[in-house]
Amino acid sequence: MLFEKYQLNQISLSNRIVMPPMTRSRSAAGNVATELMATYYAQRASAGLLISEGTQISQQGQGYAWTPGIYTPEQIAGWKQVTDAVHSAGGKIFAQLWHVGRVSHTSLQADGTQPVAPSAILAEGVKVFLAPEGAAADSGLGIMEQHSMPRALTIAEIKDIVHDYAQAARNAIAAGFDGVELHGANGYLIEQFIDSQTNQRTDEYGGSLENRLRFLKEVTTAVAEAIGADRVGVRQAPLTTLMGAMDDHPEETYIAAARLLQEIGIAYIHVAEADWDNAPVMPVAFKEAYRTAFKGTLIYSGKYTKARAEEALRNGWADLIGFGRPFIANPDLPYRLAHDLPLNEPKREHFFGGSAEGYTDYPLATTQTLSSTY
Template sequence: MEYRKLGNTDLGLLFQSYELGKLSLKNRIVMPPMTRSRAGVGEVATDLMAEYYAQRSSAGLIISEGTQISRQGQGYAWTPGIYTQDQIEGWKKVTKAIHAKGGLIFAQLWHVGRVSHISLQEGNQSPVAPSAILAEGVKVFLDLAGKGPNNGAGEMVQHSMPRELTIPEIKQIIQDYAQAAKNAIEAGFDGVELHGANGYLIEQFIDSQTNHRTDEYGGSVENRLRFLKEVVNAVANAIGKDKVGVRQAPLTTLMGAQDDTPEITYIEAAKILNEIGIAYIHIAEADWENAPVMPVEFKEAYRKAFNGTLIYTGKYSKERAEEAISKGWADLISFGRPFIANPDLPYRLQNNLSLNEPDRTYFFGGGTKGYTDYQTHETLSFI
């Protein structure tokens, strides 16, 4: 693709402003949700988290790390919540810091479903799921030694056997999502993204291999999409449909979730989301070695089914991002791991600068190292 240049500065589509409903994004670059496990006591967002997000506020849109809607919804140590007043106050520090730098942020609302451990659940109860199915080899990050996030010495443990949700419990979780969305707006977020991907609760209802129910929430595609539809409607009614996005991962098999006919199931889901009129769908493409490639035809089907904004994530280079936008598959592109090590990623991409490599040792838990201490182009210019 040809780029117009001013010196070594690209003026491609990726760096143009974009209107997301009533929000004006300064570019089409999104920082996606990435679990970093650095919340404080009570799963409260900290000053350090505010610094981390504010450093990355040059993104057109930031989507927060997964934020559990309830104690039941937590699956990993030191992840933040948004169901208590203290948690709301903690997140206010983050949103205020981002807005002070001209940034925008959505909260990703998260219920992990079966991907949890009894040690994280109230009274050591079993995690919950659409169906009581254990995913062998699916592990969760725990602080079994009780050392806290600053130590960063958690360990990966097989998730606990889940129990099947009753219909009254399902209805309560739907209300938990709606309340969490209200809490997010109170905390200063510009909107919310519902985590419907990566094998967590919403996707567990959607995918045929994790949902073996025989009632109105299982069986047919329509029934398996019922929970998604009811959650999205409840959240849209609570805060406004223009403030709602949904993340999906139609071809990934993370956390043991898999659908037998993903191209049928997920296009039907997109049609439902289109009817509701939400702001965006955020599609996570599989990004590991030998992962299934999302066919162009699948992307084109998404575009036909959904009239709102489409965001794509998954090992995108600047060139691939420009191609996706220019061909109409995507409106916005998110860059995950590059944002961990490059707080000033939009500037680096636009000016064709080299990128820092993230240190995986400090992805989960710990303090400033590998979190807020990565160099920017500005700090490098003084070396």
């Protein structure tokens, strides 16, 4: 099943393999996507669907050094060379729209102001990747530092961010993306509103589950109205505790979120399962509840092997499967999986920042073109 074609609304995918978003911190000055990034994504275009690395919707939304944005003309033009390269290689690509919320640093914010969040809560020990003054991405000289203390957003500011998401979605389509994915996972802004332990607001954006889901509803609705719901996905991570974001009742919360997204009519939900050692396992009953609540496409990512992927597809829990880290070192991953070939090991020291080394120089299993059939 993994190698079957799949119809994602109006978009025809060559297989059911997804490359999920992975931050690689290689954008140029002005947070502009580069020709090197175009090469990287085009190399991996044999995936049924590529989802770009997290792409900030505004300067305020940035949390790490050298991550690309999609809010200036230069950034749109930079991404256009990426999408052109992917499409020329026969691939499909969505942009992941990202606002990190509190997981940022004053050095990344305009005029050194505080990062923003639903509530002024510090995630102790949560670090961000920063660049030494004057260092470019190809230097690879990033450093990790504790994120800065955030301040709580006003209601007017929340409305402004909803607008920023909608405009970023329009920009993504102008840049040639086939659709967008809203980053509602991994402890960033949308999840900070959803999760009970990161949202202590007492207004219409906090307290009850309905209120905590309001920001998700407003952002998703605005983006769907901007570009069409059939080109919108949302990523969720119901059981992860990344960036200090946790919910007291994750199954109740995230199945309610899935029902909400079903009502809006988006294309897919992308569930990020916890993927670290001794991480909580997502129960089958939870996956079945997702399927009941949401009738669109379901993508799952998180330490999937070929066998686990086929099991998830066979049992109807998922329609598409994301393979994250294996795609870093194996640009021809679908071919390798189809032929049960060994995988290259990624060079972790080159995950964030740097040049082509550990980015676009991994060998292919064969000299055939990546667009060849399986």
